[in-house]
């Protein structure tokens with residue numbers, strides 16, 4: 001059997017004044033616990049090294065950049081990589097990335113996959129950046145990801161830990177394309193960190209469904225693509241904002257195999273049988289046999305006209 005023993009490494013709140021060293025100590029404690037439980041890999045949340053700073057409007061770039069990592073590993077994160085190598089356990093870590101590319105600084109909401117020797121084997125930059133770019137004082141708290149980050153380029157997969165692994169971050173999990181693009185590349189485990197407030201300022205009527213929607217999208221993504229999905233929260237009341245927990249590991253059947261029960265630092269673990277993916281990939285969701293890509297080009301009939309996916313008119317036969 002091909003399997004990966006995976007831990008969802010949920011974090012409770014991180015205060016604004018908590019140092020990287022303090023946070024890395026919390027991540028290390030979870031890593032040790034996961035390794036003693038026999039895990040090969042631990043997944044941490046989105047932006048796991050700091051508080052979720054896009055909840056604040058800031059103009060001072062130096063203040064904003066305090067939440068970003070200029071190198072990975074850097075002096076304060078190196079101990080986590082060293083510990084992974086020492087314990088022989090991999091990890092997936094979300095953080096704010098400051099990158100110098102083409103002679104220009106770029107800021108991304110990123111996650112990396114690190115193997116059991118402490119080496120980075122894949123990086124993902126968040127594609128679906130929710131929220132807004134300007135200060136919206138009517139909100140109880142801001143969600144300024146569109147101000148602080150630029151979007152990443154796509155959803156790749158990597159051969160690692162004996163399987164095909166993909167990453168996504170928070171809002172990405174609500175989009176079926178996220179899973180399908182990776183599903184088309186044969187993904188077997190999708191790793192997702194998130195920070196999701198209970199309260200949704202533009203649509204407060206959704207608040208009581210926050211946890212339900214979280215599970216709904218990840219369970220559907222897993223089942224419809226025959227893949228394991230690991231969703232990991234930064235949970236609890238962080239700087240006055242109540243964030244959902246609900247970290248869980250979902251099987252290719254869509255069933256929850258393991259789940260956290262608190263909103264603090266906690267691991268949930270499951271032995272993920274990768275061969276179980278084939279039971280779905282070779283039957284109900286055998287893409288080569290059953291998908292009809294030609295039919296997906298026609299998306300809507302608007303005002304009596306059929307439109308292509310790009311909004312142009314359907315060419316006449």
Ligand code: CDV
Nearest residue numbers: 130143170171195196197
């Ligand atoms: N960090 C996120 O991407 N959060 C979004 C919300 C709620 C704005 C999410 O989809 O969970």
